[in-house]
Amino acid sequence: MTQAVGPVEAAPRTRRSRAAVALPLVLFAALALLPLVTAALSAGYMLDLFVRVMIFAIAALSVDLLIGYAALVTFGQAAFVGLGAYAVGMLGAHEITDLTIALPVALLASGLFALVTGLVCLRTKGVYFIMITLAFGQMAFFTASSLAPYGGDDGLTVHERSTLFGVAVLDRPVVFYYVVLAALLAVYLTCRTLIASRFGRVLRGAKDNALRMTTLGFQVYRFQLVAYVIAGMIAGLAGVLLANATEFVSPAYMSWQRSGELIIMVLLGGLGTLHGAVLGAIAFLLLEEWLATLTEHWKMIFGPLLVLVVVFVRGGLIGIGTALAGAVSRRLRRG
Amino acid sequence: MAEPVLALEGLRKQFGGLVVTDQVTLSVAPGELHAVIGPNGAGKTTLINQISGVLPSDSGRILFAGHDITRLPPHERARRGLARTFQITSVLPAFSALENVAVAVQAHAGSSYRFVGDAAAEPALNGPALAALEEVGLAERADVPAGHLSHGEKRALELAMALVTEPKLLLLDEPMAGTGREETARLIAVLRRLKGRFAMMLVEHDMTAVFALADHISVLIYGRILLSGKPDEVREDPQVVAAYLGDEIEFER
């Protein structure tokens, strides 16, 4: 049975639509060119805003990996972002600022927290999984709040941005911007590769029909645990960048509201597409920023608006885009 | 006599106060096709679930290839060569037919902790998968999402998924249920071709299929084995005729 039968080059790849290839290209090209625009307009605040956008996009990617590809609806992802940020903040308080130490510590801490909590969370399903990830997230939040030597409730200031081999590379805004962009691109490509791999296929299969995968011989739990750890580390990386961007670390980074916002970003952009998570983070933060300039009651518009998009537009913004593109091309063909 | 592939010893399952299987003792020889028949609600699916590990057993033992697997989790049983299909078809609807089988090849190849490389483009997975699809007559439908296949095609797909895991024993829970006359005939032909390559336990209401295929038949009624023997013995047993085959018409759908 193991003999290869004839030529198998006919192996049909799960072909992604043209939009699914073009959209991430456009997104990343735009992000790469943005500093030129902001320099021309001397709009430095835009650069800072987009650094935040990209950092949240990284965290949102980790959420999409779990919800969109493994059907693990996690409501505690912000805890890992916070862990990464606290690694930078706490090490900084002891005058350890180099990335060669801070980054491994942050990734190890978030990965370990994911491993330990994942061992428990992943034994549960559905609503219980949501609730228990939420509970662990809040546990991390309260623990951070009670860290008196590191600012407790008030958080702590990061006095110096991370250095690389002693060089203060992140101090120049443009350089910092491109470092964050590179991190986002690396995370995006990592997730893409992961999903297409044998490992990713098991995750996707278990999302589709876990019982079938189990009776084929897959210990679904273990695959999900590995994914949970990877997602935790990605969120931890976002935390490292966030602490550097804001030069501040606070328990609020871990709050359940933040975890919820990450989910909304993914739903807003389009679940299970990866670039949807990036698009969702951009849309979410820009909308928030823009509405805040319009009125101080912006939250009364923002909330319902998000609900409308998430509830009524299947596939999020990407869904809208695909539908529009379809309509336009049909029009054109008709002449 | 060769060691049986599967031996059940006094297997029992109870849901609350309802005893669904009780004192089930039977064995399946290597290469044998062992049919289990019985009226609706007799406990056939429950028995398959117990053997495959989807349901834990309350008491009794399951010996598979000489090893006690009574307490093993389902994925562990599958890894040891116990494959199954489901009464309610169970495929991966979002995956193409080929990918459904390729993932089964992957399960059997046992190296799924690979994080790079496009799994969908691996000849080592797609080759055997395509061969199995050919064997069940689905090669032309390889690229169709499994969710879009007809009921009978899904049945055949499940069979292909089981095949590539090169099982020692295949548990089939009503593979003909809900399929048309033509598809039933095709499935019978496929199963007949597969006979002998590995042992099978076939749960089926379609008596034409059962008597065309079975080497051995066990009759399950109210969770207990009423009788177990060669097809001819079963066909002529007055107890069976009275209790079950008497209203055979009802089961010929």
Ligand SMILES: Nc1ncnc2c1ncn2[C@@H]1O[C@H](COP(=O)(O)OP(=O)(O)OP(=O)(O)O)[C@@H](O)[C@H]1O
């Ligand atoms: N999870 C469960 N909880 C409670 N009762 C159950 C459960 N599963 C099955 N039963 C009951 O156990 C009995 C046997 O069910 P089972 O599905 O094993 O029968 P079957 O022989 O496969 O029937 P059919 O020919 O209709 O497929 C039925 O009365 C059913 O209602």
Ligand SMILES: [Mg+2]
């Ligand atoms: Mg049944």
